[in-house]
Amino acid sequence: MSDIRLHSYFRSSTSTRVRAALALKGLTYDYMGWDLRKGDQRSDAFLAINPQGLVPALEIDGLVLNQSIPIIEYLDERFPEPPLLPQDAAGRARVRALAAMIACEIHPLNNLRVLRYLGRAFGADADAQAAWFAHWAQTTLSAMEQILAGDGRTGDFCHGNQPGLADICLYAQMLNNRRFDIDSAQWPTLARIFAACNALPAFAQAAPETQPDAVPA
Amino acid sequence: MSDIRLHSYFRSSTSTRVRAALALKGLTYDYMGWDLRKGDQRSDAFLAINPQGLVPALEIDGLVLNQSIPIIEYLDERFPEPPLLPQDAAGRARVRALAAMIACEIHPLNNLRVLRYLGRAFGADADAQAAWFAHWAQTTLSAMEQILAGDGRTGDFCHGNQPGLADICLYAQMLNNRRFDIDSAQWPTLARIFAACNALPAFAQAAPETQPDAVPA
Numbered sequence: 194m195s196d197i198r199l200h201s202y203f204r205s206s207t208s209t210r211v212r213a214a215l216a217l218k219g220l221t222y223d224y225m226g227w228d229l230r231k232g233d234q235r236s237d238a239f240l241a242i243n244p245q246g247l248v249p250a251l252e253i254d255g256l257v258l259n260q261s262i263p264i265i266e267y268l269d270e271r272f273p274e275p276p277l278l279p280q281d282a283a284g285r286a287r288v289r290a291l292a293a294m295i296a297c298e299i300h301p302l303n304n305l306r307v308l309r310y311l312g313r314a315f316g317a318d319a320d321a322q323a324a325w326f327a328h329w330a331q332t333t334l335s336a337m338e339q340i341l342a343g344d345g346r347t348g349d350f351c352h353g354n355q356p357g358l359a360d361i362c363l364y365a366q367m368l369n370n371r372r373f374d375i376d377s378a379q380w381p382t383l384a385r386i387f388a389a390c391n392a393l394p395a396f397a398q399a400a401p402e403t404q405p406d407a408v409p410a
Numbered sequence: 411m412s413d414i415r416l417h418s419y420f421r422s423s424t425s426t427r428v429r430a431a432l433a434l435k436g437l438t439y440d441y442m443g444w445d446l447r448k449g450d451q452r453s454d455a456f457l458a459i460n461p462q463g464l465v466p467a468l469e470i471d472g473l474v475l476n477q478s479i480p481i482i483e484y485l486d487e488r489f490p491e492p493p494l495l496p497q498d499a500a501g502r503a504r505v506r507a508l509a510a511m512i513a514c515e516i517h518p519l520n521n522l523r524v525l526r527y528l529g530r531a532f533g534a535d536a537d538a539q540a541a542w543f544a545h546w547a548q549t550t551l552s553a554m555e556q557i558l559a560g561d562g563r564t565g566d567f568c569h570g571n572q573p574g575l576a577d578i579c580l581y582a583q584m585l586n587n588r589r590f591d592i593d594s595a596q597w598p599t600l601a602r603i604f605a606a607c608n609a610l611p612a613f614a615q616a617a618p619e620t621q622p623d624a625v626p627a
Contacts, residue, residue: 244560245511245553256500260514263506270499282487283473289480294462296510297477301518310545315532328527336462343461 197222198252200242202229203404206300207261208249209365212399214265217356218272226406229305262296265358277357288352291340291359294333295366302329303369326373330366337363338380347382349389356390364390368401414439415469417459419446420621423517424478425466426582429616431482434573435489443623446522479513482575494574504561505569508554508576512583515550520586543590547583554580555597564599566606573607581607585618 199215199222201208215222227233227248234246243250243259251258254271258264269277278285301307303326311317311325341347351359367377367387377384390396401407416432416439418425432439444450444465451463460467460476468475471488475481486494495502518524520543528534528542558564568576584594584604594601607613618624 244556245515245550247515254500256503258503258507260507260510262514263503263510266506267499267503270502282484283471285487286473286475286480286484289483290475290477293477293480293513296514297479297518298462298464301514302524307519310542311532314538314542315528315534317532321531325527325531333462339461 196253198225199223200225200227200239200248200250200252201404201406202227202234202248203401203407205229205248206304206365206369207247209368209399209401210261210361211249211251211264212404213361213364213396214268214277214358216395216398217275217277217361218268220268220272224405226404228406262292262358262362265361269358275355277361279352279357284346284352287344287346288357288359291337291351292362294337295362298333299329299366300369323373327375330370330373330375331379334366334380334383338382341382341386350386356393356395360386360390363387364396364399413470415442416440417442417444417456417465417467417469418621418623419444419451419465420618420624422446422465423521423582423586424464426585426616426618427478427578428466428468428481429621430578430581430613431485431494431575433612433615434492434494434578435485437485437489441622443621445623479509479575479579482578486575492572494578496569496574501563501569504563505574505576508557508568509579511550511554512579516546516583517586519546540590544592547587547590547592548596551583551597551600555599558599558603567603573610573612577603577607580604581613581616 197220199211201212201224203226227239233239234248240246242257245259247259249261249264251264258267265277278288308322311322317325341351346352348354350356351363363383363386367383370377377387397403414437416428418429418441420443444456450456451465457463459474462476466478466481468481475484482494495505525539528539534542558568563569565571567573568580580600580603584600587594594604614620
């Protein structure tokens with residue numbers, strides 16, 4: 194029994210982010226899976242943990258934290274090594290903005306509850322949902338490719354040669370893209386950084402298919 | 411001529427957030443308006459400033475910052491008084507999560523480019539777009555009401571008795587809700603905090619209708 198407990202769903206992109214941050218920090222934790230496909234996140238048991246009814250939620254230090262990026266910021270303040278944000282304010286702003294491009298411009302539009310709304314309200318079939326997903330992913334990732342390729346601060350990872358908050362968000366997004374067969378060759382810098390993440394054990398530990406609640410695709 | 415220049419659109423909710431943060435910090439700045447309805451954000455002139463083609467962008471300290479919450483975090487680090495985040499890590503996580511609830515769960519779904527996509531791809535008319543807007547606003551704001559009402563750390567504002575990052579995001583969202591005639595009486599705590607924001611000159615300075623590029627409704 195660990196002092197940290199993660200409420201997660203193996204396929205949840207935001208849960209993947211938190212799992213990667215915990216793994217990069219070398220933290221162990223209890224894993225509690227909630228099956229979003231069955232609506233477990235709307236159960237009384239889960240709403241008592243997070244009234245918003247969303248994974249991830251992290252129990253730590255007597256707190257229940259929610260929202261993936263604020264959780265990762267907390268982990269980075271609480272366990273400073275290795276840092277997930279740069280030491281300078283300009284660098285932090287850059288990394289937070291790269292993370293926000295994914296967290297505020299792509300993922301909110303492309304998660305399960307949104308795709309379901311499109312089907313329910315507008316009769317969007319699988320093809321229309323895939324086109325919607327691809328549109329928002331490509332709009333922002335193409336801009337991100339340009340930003341990263343044109344900035345000398347980009348290194349093996351989004352910012353320098355160590356993985357951090359922006360890489361965590363990019364990694365989770367690129368995994369999501371695979372589910373919709375989006376070809377990442379159109380973004381050489383993003384593809385290179387994704388490959389660098391995949392080469393690290395911490396990201397492999399965070400991957401959906403290695404979670405206790407994973408089911409075969 | 412100031413050393414800070416804000417690229418903005420008067421009605422943009424994310425621009426309103428940055429304007430409120432600048433005003434709360436007592437900072438003066440040059441205002442540059444870009445008309446999103448005319449597509450000015452896709453002009454070469456603007457894309458040279460922000461390749462993502464989104465307002466706001468903030469020129470400061472020789473940098474061009476984008477994404478509203480990372481911009482506000484930068485301002486808070488650079489100009490610490492008055493603080494927009496709590497002094498303790500648990501409080502910071504709470505305020506960042508409240509801000510992220512709006513910035514990651516409501517606003518991305520409800521901005522202009524998304525509503526236009528719904529119209530273009532799915533034939534969503536004004537009523538269907540309003541229902542979409544209301545659905546995402548109500549889902550998250552109802553959870554936020556419950557979280558704020560049930561936590562003793564909530565004060566005159568979202569966290570204690572001074573306005574901060576969460577209030578800034580709430581203020582901009584509540585303004586947006588008005589455009590779709592969403593009744594805020596269903597959320598008494600949120601309505602009370604919004605009124606407290608409206609009573610402060612800094613928020614009035616940030617309001618859409620007081621911007622240089624404002625046009626009558």
